Amino acid sequence: MRKNNRFAAVALLATVGILGTACGSDSKKADLCPGVTKGSVSTPPLKLGVAFDTGGRGDGTFNDAAGRGACQAVGELGADLTELEATSDQDRKPNLETLTKNGDNPVIAVGFLFSDDLKTVATANPKTTYGIIDSVVDLPNVKSLVFAAEQGSFLVGAAAALKSTTGHIGFIGGQEIDLIKAFEAGYTAGAKAVNPDIKVEVKYLGAAGDNAAWGSPDKAKEIANGWYADGADVIYTAAGGSGAGTIDAAVASGKWAIGVDSDQYLTATPEQQKHILTSALKRVDVAVFETAKAVQSGDTKGGVRVFDLKDDGVGYSTSGGYLDDVKDKLEAFKQQIIDGTIVVPTKP
Structure with a gap:
């Protein structure tokens, strides 16, 4: 059965200006990840939330790389994936809050522009692990993912x-x-x-x-x-x-x-x-996947991880x-x- 979960779609459209879609727990393929067969579901299930900045998937660069990492988590870790995209600066904080309330853990913010809002949301939700790309947020439940x-x-x-x-x-x-x-x-x-x-x-x-x-x-x-x-x-x-x-x-x-x-x-x-x-x-896909994998294995601590040439975190095509x-x-x-x-x- 293929399930397309548009949770609280009307409310989201009215208050946040975005639309969230998620991979249903019984889905064999993720709507957000064409061609990806969902892996074995862990116990408890891994729920991965990704907050894109303006542009979202389809930018051909940064956001698409994050999307690939999220889809890798669906395929290899059996993650349920929820994605929200900001359509304005005002959407970032509500999107992080929505993913948190949805029970997603970890929640990954794609881009340094989420920094201030993530500090607020992560402080208010210490039991949720967050990740942020291209910024350092010094909190015990935030994994800061930066690149050389x-x-x-x-x-x-x-x-x-x-x-x-x-x-x-x-x-x-x-x-x-x-x-x-x-x-x-x-x-x-x-x-x-x-x-x-x-x-x-x-x-x-x-x-x-x-x-x-x-x-x-x-x-x-x-x-x-x-x-x-x-x-x-x-x-x-x-x-x-x-x-x-x-x-x-x-x-x-x-x-x-x-x-x-x-x-x-x-x-x-x-x-x-x-x-x-x-x-x-810039292997944003690696950062997203490794963060999801870490949380699934019980590593919920914050800290800074630098992805560089030594671990193929950066490179050239x-x-x-x-x-x-x-x-x-x-x-x-x-x-x-x-x-x-x-x-x-x-x-x-």
Whole structure:
């Protein structure tokens, strides 16, 4: 029997502005996870709640990676999955509260913008274990899941320099905050490790707090078009859904774009795939799955876990085969980072 549980759907639509769907306990396949056969249900059953920020599934990057981890928990851990997506800033706290009241444990907040609301909700619900991506919330029942994004960015920066024929590349960031500056710092360091004289353009789509920066593909496209016209031939964008604009510009210009968080080649059109050199991977899927697995095994304590190259928490993609001729050099850089021979900066 296939069950689609839209719990309190009317109330949610009226008060929160979102719609929750869950995998029924007797479901063989999850509505949210097409093609995933639900694993054996544990005792007691694992109920996993995922609170997406604006954009949710389908962004091709950050949120989709979280969704893959959640679906892995459905398939391998037999988890019942409930997902809620914020449609505005005001939805984050009610969504966390709704998942908590639904009995989900753990509840994972996807993104640093949940930080303040999670502090409030987690403090009020000490028996629930929470996880948060890309932020540190210092509470005994919150697992803070952060990434050495500068390391993966270093590798795609090296790839950009190795593949550039003009010695001119670019970086487009979302909000100008420390989190994204780490991407910039790693990318620039990697590029200059290959070519100390390379020109690296840098532009941000918004100041700290400007959430439109994550969903402005037109702005990213305009910037990328200008840089491509001026001679740049590779541009890396760490700006959520805005990165789609860079990919479109790369197609129009016949140049390269670099994806972020997920392997964007896999969700691109055939024409776009011809212009996605690589993607800097941030294994949000691993963080979500490992958190669910930990709670299932009885680990409900808070703390900080850093996902880096040593545990494949970050990396770079090779889809399309465009890096085949330079992969050995990239792997050598990767090993030097793991060994500590190269220490990647987190600030530009």
